[in-house]
Amino acid sequence: MTGPVTSYRVSNLPVPQTYFFALSAYDNAGNESVLSAEISNSLY
Secondary structure (H helix, E strand, O other), X not given: OOOOOOOOOXXXXXXXXXXXXXXXXXXXXXXXXXXXXXXXXXXX
16 A cells, blocks of 8 residues: 555546445554445436
């Protein structure tokens, strides 16, 4: 891993479509957190 990532942009997604996202985090020991709440966004 190259370092902490605090934001990420997803681009060039085909439209029309609804996308769903959830994220997790890793600590320095490599442990992964549970997934966040899911969000969605519809592109037209």
